[in-house]
Amino acid sequence: MNTNYFVNLLIILISAAFINNVILSQFLGICPFLGISNKIKSAVGMGFAVIFVITTASILCSLIFQYILSPMELGYLQTIVFIIVIAALVQFVEMVVKKVSPPLYDALGVYLPLITTNCAVLGVALLNVEKGFDLVESIVNGFASALGFTISIILMAGIRERMEHNNIPKTLKGFPITLITATLMAMAFYGFAGLV
Amino acid sequence: MSNKNKKPSILRDALSLTLITIICSFALAFVYEITKDPIKAQEDAKKNEGYQVVFSDAAELVTDEELVALAAETDLSSLNADYSGVTIDDVVQALDGNGNKIGYIVKSNVRGYSSTISVATGYSLEGVVQGIELLSINDTPGFGMELTNPEFKDRFSGVKTNHFNVTKGNAANENDIDVYSGSTVSTTAVVKAVNAGIGFLTENAEGLGGVENE
Amino acid sequence: MNKYIERLTNGLFKENPTFVLMLGMCPTLAVTISAWNGVGMGLSTTVVLVASNVIIAALRKFIPNTVRMPYFIVVVASMVTIVQLLLQAYFPSVNEALGIYIPLIVVNCIIFGRVEAYAAKNKVGLSLFDGIGMGLGFTIALILIGSFREVLGAGTIFGFRVMPESFEPITMFVKPPGAFLVLAMLTALQNKFKLPSATNGSAKTSALACGGDCANCSGETYSANHEKINSENTKRKED
Numbered sequence: 001m002n003t004n005y006f007v008n009l010l011i012i013l014i015s016a017a018f019i020n021n022v023i024l025s026q027f028l029g030i031c032p033f034l035g036i037s038n039k040i041k042s043a044v045g046m047g048f049a050v051i052f053v054i055t056t057a058s059i060l061c062s063l064i065f066q067y068i069l070s071p072m073e074l075g076y077l078q079t080i081v082f083i084i085v086i087a088a089l090v091q092f093v094e095m096v097v098k099k100v101s102p103p104l105y106d107a108l109g110v111y112l113p114l115i116t117t118n119c120a121v122l123g124v125a126l127l128n129v130e131k132g133f134d135l136v137e138s139i140v141n142g143f144a145s146a147l148g149f150t151i152s153i154i155l156m157a158g159i160r161e162r163m164e165h166n167n168i169p170k171t172l173k174g175f176p177i178t179l180i181t182a183t184l185m186a187m188a189f190y191g192f193a194g195l196v
Numbered sequence: 197m198s199n200k201n202k203k204p205s206i207l208r209d210a211l212s213l214t215l216i217t218i219i220c221s222f223a224l225a226f227v228y229e230i231t232k233d234p235i236k237a238q239e240d241a242k243k244n245e246g247y248q249v250v251f252s253d254a255a256e257l258v259t260d261e262e263l264v265a266l267a268a269e270t271d272l273s274s275l276n277a278d279y280s281g282v283t284i285d286d287v288v289q290a291l292d293g294n295g296n297k298i299g300y301i302v303k304s305n306v307r308g309y310s311s312t313i314s315v316a317t318g319y320s321l322e323g324v325v326q327g328i329e330l331l332s333i334n335d336t337p338g339f340g341m342e343l344t345n346p347e348f349k350d351r352f353s354g355v356k357t358n359h360f361n362v363t364k365g366n367a368a369n370e371n372d373i374d375v376y377s378g379s380t381v382s383t384t385a386v387v388k389a390v391n392a393g394i395g396f397l398t399e400n401a402e403g404l405g406g407v408e409n410e
Numbered sequence: 411m412n413k414y415i416e417r418l419t420n421g422l423f424k425e426n427p428t429f430v431l432m433l434g435m436c437p438t439l440a441v442t443i444s445a446w447n448g449v450g451m452g453l454s455t456t457v458v459l460v461a462s463n464v465i466i467a468a469l470r471k472f473i474p475n476t477v478r479m480p481y482f483i484v485v486v487a488s489m490v491t492i493v494q495l496l497l498q499a500y501f502p503s504v505n506e507a508l509g510i511y512i513p514l515i516v517v518n519c520i521i522f523g524r525v526e527a528y529a530a531k532n533k534v535g536l537s538l539f540d541g542i543g544m545g546l547g548f549t550i551a552l553i554l555i556g557s558f559r560e561v562l563g564a565g566t567i568f569g570f571r572v573m574p575e576s577f578e579p580i581t582m583f584v585k586p587p588g589a590f591l592v593l594a595m596l597t598a599l600q601n602k603f604k605l606p607s608a609t610n611g612s613a614k615t616s617a618l619a620c621g622g623d624c625a626n627c628s629g630e631t632y633s634a635n636h637e638k639i640n641s642e643n644t645k646r647k648e649d
Contacts, residue, residue, distance in 0.1 A: 077491070119436050126510050180590075180591070186590055187587045216469075224488055231500075
């Protein structure tokens with residue numbers, strides 16, 4: 001544990017949240033990004049649910065890979081193990097949150113089941129392994145990726161709420177204008193590339 | 197979800213789920229056994245291809261088991277604090293057509309900007325870098341990837357040195373490497389891996405600095 | 411026999427997963443930087459889809475309704491891993507180019523959508539052809555989008571130079587923003603010419619479990635939640 005290690009963690013944080021933004025440069029989790037971004041409120045709810053699930057999933061998957069799959073040379077089972085763990089985790093979290101904290105469930109509950117097949121969760125878990133991250137690095141990377149997801153979905157929702165009252169050409173209404181907005185956001189985020 | 201089925205039975209559901217999982221696991225294990233060797237062969241082929249590039253004069257490459265074992269237990273940061281974080285997992289002797297040793301290839305790994313970078317460095321007995329090759333670099337496509345550009349790798353070839361310096365656009369000496377814009381961390385990481393590889397060789401390899409120093 | 415042909419054309423044209431149903435947008439956007447990538451991704455997905463469809467259709471009478479989803483997940487994930495191992499062993503360059511998007515086929519809505527909506531309710535033969543049709547429809551769409559981006563972004567198709575030397579490649583088209591822009595243009599054209607597409611509500615979307623609407627992915631299990639979200643949203647509005 002030296003300063004180098006923390007600098008390294010900081011680099012992982014910034015690159016995962018901005019430079020390699022899960023949505024705008026890795027294309028993971030496009031579905032909720034386009035689907036649930038019409039209201040800021042729902043975008044915030046989805047964003048926090050994703051932060052919670054991805055961070056937890058990163059911890060679990062990293063532990064499973066390091067202490068079970070890797071020592072037993074079963075690395076090739078990672079996809080199947082991770083997706084089952086994530087699906088079970090989401091169900092479990094939903095039940096626990098419902099029991100323990102009804103207000104939190106009201107805020108996040110409806111978004112949790114939507115996350116099981118969100119490719120960002122599995123994608124981040126797989127990237128942690130591919131990049132050879134240890135436990136702490138996996139947690140940081142998971143949290144930062146989810147943070148990047150939340151930032152982009154909230155930004156998108158803010159823009160879309162404003163666009164509702166704009167006069168948009170009929171051809172571009174709906175999906176096309178949303179995608180054009182995403183294009184411009186992706187270009188802006190592309191500028192972060194020189195950061196590190 | 198509809199529960200029109202006769203009676204939901206936890207036991208039956210669990211059994212059926214377990215059964216399909218076991219069957220799938222067997223299928224996977226079977227395919228894994230079949231593909232294990234081809235995958236290994238592909239990886240070796242790729243590695244050797246990379247090795248051949250960094251030491252084009254070599255006619256034959258022989259793994260130096262002693263140095264590989266030594267590298268595994270050496271803490272590189274004890275050689276030079278700059279080398280901390282670098283690991284060496286392969287050392288190969290380069291032989292010429294007559295079987296005489298003409299140099300070494302060392303494979304060093306270092307954490308790049310977002311992933312591990314493996315670099316193979318060819319180093320002749322005279323202390324000249326024959327070439328470097330990035331064996332795996334998973335950094336963001338388009339950024340760290342610029343480093344796979346031949347222009348960058350050629351900067352190292354033919355330089356007689358035991359240490360490279362990272363410079364920012366003002367490379368003056370042969371052993372100065374300019375940073376690639378947008379890939380500062382990756383460039384620094386590659387240079388560090390190359391330096392550590394050479395440092396390890398000069399310290400330990402026979403016929404190189406190691407013997408001369410004694 | 412007609413039924414089988416109908417399944418093929420259904421996947422290729424009428425319910426083309428990419429152009430009409432707008433499913434599986436993540437791989438569509440991510441890997442289509444070249445035509446070859448489109449071929450690799452499309453065919454890998456086709457193999458997974460066909461295999462999963464056949465297995466689920468064959469087992470459909472034995473799958474308990476309550477644990478349906480985990481069942482599908484296990485089968486699909488196994489198929490994906492098998493495809494990944496085969497790619498690593500025999501087509502390493504494809505595996506390298508597609509990287510993490512190969513294991514991510516597991517969460518491609520096309521696969522779950524077809525398995526749940528079709529294979530779980532139909533015979534093996536029909537499910538087989540359904541998988542082939544859908545898979546090839548996806549492949550062709552990826553190749554078209556990939557070629558388009560490759561021509562503009564690099565001046566080549568399948569690596570062959572097709573644009574004159576004087577053409578300065580518009581690199582943006584092979585970078586992330588280009589992916590969104592190409593899709594935006596595609597959906598705008600569909601709006602303009604009133605082509606059937608899930609994005610303008612003119613395509614029949616009910617045929618798929620996930621509503622055929624990737625934007626509001628995913629799966630039958632979640633349709634209940636969409637109602638919940640909607641009612642919640644209206645409630646908030648009223649407040």
